[in-house]
Amino acid sequence: MAHILAAAEPLALLMKRPLPQTDGYGYGDDHISTDVVKPTKACHRESDPAAALAAAPHVFGEYGGVNMSIEASATFTVMEPDTMRRLFAGEMGPEGDDMYIYSRHFNPTVLALSRQIAVLEGTEAAYCTASGMSAISSVLMQLVGAGGHVVASRCLYGGTHALLSSFLPRTSGVSTTFVDADDEAAVRAAVRPGETKVVYVETMSNPTLAVADIPMLARVAHEAGAKLVVDNTFTPVVVSPARLGADVVVHSVSKFISGGADIIAGVICGSASLVNSLMDLQDGALMLLGPTMNAKVAAELSGRLPHLPLRMQEHSRRAAEFATRMRRLGLRVTYPGLPEHPHQDRLRRLGNPGYGAGGMLCLDMGTEARANRLMHHLQNTTQFGLMAVSLGYCETLMSCSGNSTSSEIAPEDRARAGISPGLIRVSVGYTGTLEQRWTQFERALALVQQETPGKHHKMMFVKPSALEI
């Protein structure tokens, strides 16, 4: 059906034409910015996400504004009736013609943001959605189809785990084999050539912070004729899965990419043909399920992308420092930048230089009760951070994964995935000074120790190399 973003034109996808081009009806001829924005290959050559973003054409507003315009329309006019037929037949569209139908299909502002995220992730194309879950569910439904098979890491965000273990089996007959994604033999044994459509992992697993061996997983998936889909929510800029062999990269944009904890959004990054298929009028999951991003939200998010690399650097710097200090105190801390983390070398090899090991760390307090006491003091007594799910905010956010974002996973599966009941997932923020925040952390920890006499925190020390992650 309507093939609107031609795969043969990947560079065009990176170019924003902010103005309606003239289609013979007088639109756009005299406009200031039409010639300013040119397609460029530069962003494809750059492997550093910040450099790629900077090499991409700047998206000007309709009147030459430094920020993109917001195309808030749900629907779009045509000047001749036959243009409508041609749009629906896929003979005209956003690329080349700058023609749009309706904002559940492509919207110019959402497409402009999507192009920027495609540049960031190094994919041909991308399209933004209303949430991370809608990005994940749409792309899985598109790629897998009824009765298909998925191989997935056993440690995934609880919502994704529930989608694969209950919702998709019930609604589509899709079955999933959950494996230790670090075990190549186990992944190879689980994939069924011809039947397995998708291998699914998170770059850095939620909440255990295992780093996926993306090149290995891509090899195994491709040999079996499957696609590798990677959720890069924890590590935008830090790791670029598509540059390592992933076919599709999804994000909960609600997290680090947004950074504001005020927007729920998602994105699917991949080939132009994938985006076309998702938007197909007859058969596209985005077009037919309709998890549409609002243009106003897209413009808001576009203003946050330029400082994403800087934010990630500071999240990483502080998380690395806190993890090191917590370890020195004898706490049971998991952070992929620590030397004893089994994937430290892998992350160094696969990660983009200069962005550290990400802003997430895990602290295992042994029991849920101790985890709760510590979080209570960290929020209510010393103001180190906030008890809240989600991540990527300027303030530190803490949650006990077992009873919150991983609670959808059955207790025995949580245990196998290494999610202990006392595990606190910490998204390290960057407000205040680092020393101020550390003092707040130490004060809260001391209060927990006073409340449980005889249980000095050093007693919780477990040789980090023995940690299951």
Ligand SMILES: Cc1ncc(COP(=O)(O)O)c(C=O)c1O
């Ligand atoms: C790794 C990961 N992927 C996906 C999601 C879902 O994203 P959203 O809440 O934007 O739907 C979340 C959290 O909510 C997450 O942590």
